[in-house]
Amino acid sequence: xxxxxxxxxxxxxxAEFEQDxxxxxxxxxxxxxxxxxxxxxxxxxxLTVRDRLAARRARTAAAHYESNPRWVYYLSAEYLLGPQxxxxxxxxxxxxxxxxxxxxxxxxxxxxxxxxxEPGLGNGGLGRLAACLLDSLATMDIPxxxxxxxxxxxxxxxxxxxxxxxxxxxxxxxxxxxxxxPAPDDRHRIGFYGYVGPxxxxxxxxIDGEPSVLxxxxxGTETVNIVRLWRARATESSFDLRRFSAGQYAEAxxxxxxxxxxxxxxxxxxxxxxxxxxxxxxxxxxxxxxxxDIIRRFRFRNEGWDGFAGKTVIQLNDTHPTLAIPELMRLxxxxxxxxxxxxxxxxxxxxxxTCHTLLPEALxxxxxxxxxxxxxxxxxxxxxxxxxxxxxxxxxxxxDIDRVRRMSLIQEEPERRVxxxxxxxxxxxxxxxxxxxxxxxxxxxTFHDFATLWPDRFTNVTNGVSPxxxxxxxxxxxxxxxxxxxxxxxxLRDLSLLEGLVPLAEDASFRSQWRSEKRRAKAALxxxxxGALLDVMIKRFHxxxxxxxxxxxxxxxxxRLKSDPGRFGVPRTVLFGGKAAPAYTAAKxxxxxxxxxxxxxxxxxxxxxxxxxxxPANYNVTLAEKIIPAADLSEQISMAGKEASGTGNMKxxxxxxxxxxxxxxxxxxxxxxxGADNFFLFGLDAPDAAALRGSSYQPxxxxxxxxxxxxxxxxxxxxxxxxxxxxVAQSLLDRDEYLTLADYRSYVDRQDEVSAAWKDQERWTRxxxxxxxxxxxxxxxxxVADYLDRIWRAAPVQP
Ligand code: GPK
Numbered sequence: 001x002x003x004x005x006x007x008x009x010x011x012x013x014x015a016e017f018e019q020d021x022x023x024x025x026x027x028x029x030x031x032x033x034x035x036x037x038x039x040x041x042x043x044x045x046x047l048t049v050r051d052r053l054a055a056r057r058a059r060t061a062a063a064h065y066e067s068n069p070r071w072v073y074y075l076s077a078e079y080l081l082g083p084q085x086x087x088x089x090x091x092x093x094x095x096x097x098x099x100x101x102x103x104x105x106x107x108x109x110x111x112x113x114x115x116x117x118e119p120g121l122g123n124g125g126l127g128r129l130a131a132c133l134l135d136s137l138a139t140m141d142i143p144x145x146x147x148x149x150x151x152x153x154x155x156x157x158x159x160x161x162x163x164x165x166x167x168x169x170x171x172x173x174x175x176x177x178x179x180x181x182p183a184p185d186d187r188h189r190i191g192f193y194g195y196v197g198p199x200x201x202x203x204x205x206x207i208d209g210e211p212s213v214l215x216x217x218x219x220g221t222e223t224v225n226i227v228r229l230w231r232a233r234a235t236e237s238s239f240d241l242r243r244f245s246a247g248q249y250a251e252a253x254x255x256x257x258x259x260x261x262x263x264x265x266x267x268x269x270x271x272x273x274x275x276x277x278x279x280x281x282x283x284x285x286x287x288x289x290x291x292x293d294i295i296r297r298f299r300f301r302n303e304g305w306d307g308f309a310g311k312t313v314i315q316l317n318d319t320h321p322t323l324a325i326p327e328l329m330r331l332x333x334x335x336x337x338x339x340x341x342x343x344x345x346x347x348x349x350x351x352x353x354t355c356h357t358l359l360p361e362a363l364x365x366x367x368x369x370x371x372x373x374x375x376x377x378x379x380x381x382x383x384x385x386x387x388x389x390x391x392x393x394x395x396x397x398x399x400d401i402d403r404v405r406r407m408s409l410i411q412e413e414p415e416r417r418v419x420x421x422x423x424x425x426x427x428x429x430x431x432x433x434x435x436x437x438x439x440x441x442x443x444x445x446t447f448h449d450f451a452t453l454w455p456d457r458f459t460n461v462t463n464g465v466s467p468x469x470x471x472x473x474x475x476x477x478x479x480x481x482x483x484x485x486x487x488x489x490x491x492l493r494d495l496s497l498l499e500g501l502v503p504l505a506e507d508a509s510f511r512s513q514w515r516s517e518k519r520r521a522k523a524a525l526x527x528x529x530x531g532a533l534l535d536v537m538i539k540r541f542h543x544x545x546x547x548x549x550x551x552x553x554x555x556x557x558x559x560r561l562k563s564d565p566g567r568f569g570v571p572r573t574v575l576f577g578g579k580a581a582p583a584y585t586a587a588k589x590x591x592x593x594x595x596x597x598x599x600x601x602x603x604x605x606x607x608x609x610x611x612x613x614x615x616p617a618n619y620n621v622t623l624a625e626k627i628i629p630a631a632d633l634s635e636q637i638s639m640a641g642k643e644a645s646g647t648g649n650m651k652x653x654x655x656x657x658x659x660x661x662x663x664x665x666x667x668x669x670x671x672x673x674x675g676a677d678n679f680f681l682f683g684l685d686a687p688d689a690a691a692l693r694g695s696s697y698q699p700x701x702x703x704x705x706x707x708x709x710x711x712x713x714x715x716x717x718x719x720x721x722x723x724x725x726x727x728v729a730q731s732l733l734d735r736d737e738y739l740t741l742a743d744y745r746s747y748v749d750r751q752d753e754v755s756a757a758w759k760d761q762e763r764w765t766r767x768x769x770x771x772x773x774x775x776x777x778x779x780x781x782x783x784v785a786d787y788l789d790r791i792w793r794a795a796p797v798q799p
Contacts, residue, residue: 010052017094018101020048033105039175041107042115045098046085046178052092053215054181056799057224063799064143068301070310070794072137072144072787073294075324076317077286078127078266079134079148079227080155081214082621084179085116086473091217117172118622120154121229123270124540125647126356128621129434130317132647132780133787135466138218138225139493140784141796145297147290149282150180150212150229151266158579158618163595163724167268167582180229181213187233188292190285192374200334201377207259208233209289219468220493222799230289232262269581270540271362280366280374287324291331305338309349313792316353316428319364319420325351325427326381334377340384352430352791354461355421356644358441359544365417368410382409382418389426396453407449425450425457430791432461435645435666437686459790462669463645464783467495470651474625478517478655482772485510495779498654498772505769508762515765518656521629527614532571533758536657537635538619538627541580541587544642548590548728549740550574550635553748554597554613555712561607569755573612577619577627586731591615593716593725600721624648628655632768633754636661637747639738641686643667650778656768658757660750662743666778674774678767682750683743692742699736702744709744 011017025031025044036044089095099109122128130146137144156167187210191203209230216225234256244252262285267274298308316322325347332343357363372379386409397403409426411417425431425447433439439460443451451458472479472492483489485504491497504510519530527534537550554574561568576594580587598613616623634652636643636659643665653659653670660680661667671679684692703710715721716729732740758764776782788794 010055012093012097014097014100014104017048017097018104020051021045021101021105024048024051036107038107038111039115041102041105041112042085043176043178045102045112046088046116049085049088049092049094049098050179050215052094053088053217053224056217056222057215057226059222059799060224063797065300067143067797068311069143069797071294071297071312072142072792072794073290073312073314074130074133074137074144074146074317075287075290075314075321076127076130076146076148077283077320078122078317079119079130079146079229080122080124080127080621081119081131081227082128082469082625083116083118084214085113087469088179088215088217090468090473091219117175118620119172119177120170120620121148121151121266123155123266123268125645126318129356129463129647129780132464132466132469133784134216134225134227135219135468136464136780136784138216138223139221139468140781141218141221141223141798142225142784142788142792142794143797144225144794145294146216146225146227147286147293148227148229149263149266149286150231151263152231153265155266155579155620156268156582160591160595160615160617163592163599163722165580165582165588165591169265177212179214181215183211183213183228186211186293186296188289189235190288192281192284194376196377196380201330205259206235207262207285208235209285211289211293228290228293230263230286232260232285234259268579269583271357271359271542272581272584273361273364277370277374280370283320284323284327284375284378287321287327290321291324291327295331305332305336305342305346309346312350313794314351315787315792316351316424318354318356319424322353322364322420322424322427323375323378325423326375326378326385329381329385330377333381344385344388347427349429351428352432353424353428354432354434355424355442355446356434358438358446358642358644360446363446364420365411366420368416368418371418379418382423385423385426386410393453403449407453421446422450425454429457430459431457432459432791433644434461434463435669436460436462437641437663437668438644438665441641441686461783461786461790462666462777463647463650464778464780465647465650465654466780467492467654470625470628471654474651475517475521475629475655477520478514478629481510481513481517491776493781495776495781498776499774501769501773505766505773511762511765511769514656514769515761518630518632518768521626525626525630527573527575527630528612529571529573532573532612533632533755534630535572535574535633535635536577536627536631536652537575537637538577538624539646539648541578541584541591543586543590544738545638546738546740546743547576547578547594548732549637549743549747550576551590551594551597551728552709552712552740552744553751554601554611555715556708556748557611558597558601558604558607559708559711559715561611562604565606565610568610569752570758571610572755573614575627575631576613576615577623579619586728589725589728593721593728596721596724624651628652628657631655631657632758632764633657634659634661636664636667637683637743638662638664639740639743640664640684640689642738650775653771653775654778656772658754658764658767658771660747660754669777670775673777674771678770678774680750680754682746684739689739689742692739697736697739697742699741700733702741703733706745708748709741 024047154170193204211228238255240252332338634657636649645665662683663685
């Protein structure tokens with residue numbers, strides 16, 4: 001059957017959509033209009049919208065089958081997909097149809113839409129980047145599949161109790177997930193533990209990986225790609241009936257529970273290694289299931305192994321899926337009986353690796369003992385890969401023992417550990433950083449030895465964000481204004497067209513409409529005074545990102561207000577959003593202190609009208625879509641040389657926020673494009689910051705010589721904010737690992753210029769429009785185009 005035209009077309013009129021809703025309500029939900037709950041209505045709507053995408057999916061799959069293309073496979077432990085309903089309404093062209101049909105059936109569209117829960121299957125930037133890349137791959141008609149883990153519990157929900165972060169589980173799929181297609185027949189059996197016998201690995205424990213599929217529609221095209229998420233399932237034999245009959249109920253299911261724990265929970269770590277065996281199990285589970293699936297798909301249209309690397313590129317999203325390298329070696333050598341060299345050449349042509357960090361503590365390593373116990377054959381393979389690597393190093397650099405020690409896949413001291421980043425560089429044909437500065441620092445520092453050995457392997461692909469998600473869906477009002485200014489909405493598929501807004505920055509009536517959109521977005525956030533400058537810092541909490549610097553600025557503003565209210569610059573609302581890893585005590589202290597400062601200012605009648613600090617709990621994609629359109633000022637204030645790229649910086653600039661930032665990550669490229677006049681630069685650059693860190697940095701000397709800084713720090717130390725957060729100030733004085741005090745003066749002075757610029761609203765609006773106009777480069781479509789050109793070399797297939 002020809003799937004391209006063998007399907008009955010789904011309705012496109014309101015009456016037909018209503019009919020489709022009704023049949024899903026009856027036949028798939030098993031209820032009636034009269035007895036349907038809001039949840040019934042939501043699930044029915046989701047199914048009705050999903051059907052439309054599924055029809056496109058079938059046509060896409062047929063086109064892919066026919067053309068037998070080269071595939072891009074994206075392996076990622078995290079995907080922060082964001083709310084699915086609004087996206088799928090937009091991408092299926094039913095944004096207007098659906099609420100009208102719901103209403104005419106007697107449902108409240110707003111109540112129904114509010115039931116959509118975002119799958120929080122990621123921590124932060126890395127997981128959201130994966131989602132933006134999938135969006136762009138589909139939009140650009142590239143045959144691609146994302147592979148990940150379907151965690152039962154996503155990133156924890158954050159609450160504040162007495163200002164402190166409290167984590168609760170995110171049971172996101174409690175009601176089931178109507179967007180998912182379970183595919184239990186595509187299970188794969190995965191082993192762990194055991195020993196290596198004469199015929200290869202004999203696992204001591206087996207579990208099943210069961211996939212479900214989420215549809216990933218392209219915008220303005222027929223293509224619908226997929227992401228496959230694996231869930232761990234106990235095998236049939238794992239239930240112990242004998243024990244159950246003996247009344248040992250817990251013991252009877254113990255093995256099953258242990259197996260299914262593998263996909264139980266997303267590790268809420270960001271950039272630091274958790275060191276838990278369960279996490280290593282998750283990583284192996286992901287790659288083993290995914291590789292078998294990739295091979296299964298290859299076999300649809302291909303035989304043998306000669307063509308495999310030509311038809312397949314597998315992108316490793318950070319080191320989390322690096323075990324794919326020894327796993328593919330094992331499959332090829334032990335199971336497919338290829339010789340080592342042939343297998344290694346296939347592996348080396350198949351994988352590519354994206355590094356997302358510069359923090360040494362974020363480079364994953366695993367104890368040799370643990371890895372060898374869990375995956376004995378993989379450890380052997382890693383040793384053999386290491387022999388090849390070190391042989392090459394020795395022949396290129398004879399007698400350079402120190403180099404051999406640095407490059408080895410095995411760290412010897414203080415404990416033997418496998419260095420996953422070194423393995424990832426060794427087993428791939430391309431390694432990229434995620435912004436120009438980051439990629440330069442990778443080759444000059446983190447991977448300097450490897451870049452010396454294999455210079456051609458290293459490249460840069462600057463991150464990007466989906467304009468559909470972060471402009472069109474997040475900011476419909478501004479999107480309409482942009483389309484009317486540009487005369488079409490083609491910019492949603494070619495973001496460089498935003499340059500056409502440049503002349504409109506000089507058009508007073510356009511500026512006034514632009515301002516109205518900002519005010520509207522602020523009003524929607526419920527932030528009171530829409531005339532106040534909305535100063536936004538939204539990102540994970542980490543000391544290198546320096547929320548504590550923003551906090552010192554707030555306290556300084558507060559002190560100025562107290563001493564001379566008449567002299568105060570402009571009304572400001574400072575908004576924080578973000579979570580701290582549950583075990584990251586210092587970051588949690590900063591959160592607590594922010595909430596305490598917020599309360600102190602709110603309780604002060606002199607200050608509260610002019611300065612507000614708000615910190616909505618549980619920052620996630622849903623909340624980001626509300627905050628980003630409203631932001632006037634974007635805080636990108638990490639210590640230079642620490643933030644790999646940042647992507648919030650791009651989302652905010654695209655929505656007309658002006659950046660105050662250091663020369664770090666992609667800030668550098670944003671400033672280059674929007675122009676130095678439309679960007680508030682401050683602080684040490686990466687070389688100067690590294691030099692200061694390398695010398696004997698004395699944070700106290702800054703404190704002692706700057707009265708405003710001193711009184712801000714003293715206020716915290718003296719307990720002026722509900723008596724909390726002294727440890728934050730103390731650690732700044734004693735260590736200040738990220739040079740907060742060194743950058744304080746330059747930051748505060750720049751903020752004074754921000755306030756002065758805000759007073760001239762026409763000038764500010766011009767800057768705001770020019771930020772959006774010059775940020776077209778930061779579309780994830782451009783990022784995908786760069787990956788295609790530099791790494792993936794895959795071509796579009798139109799359904
Ligand atoms: C980097 F190493 C990591 C990590 O574990 N999680 C994560 O979100 C971020 N990142 C970087 O911190 C950002 O600079 C970057 O924009 C983002 O990944 C996407 O590349």
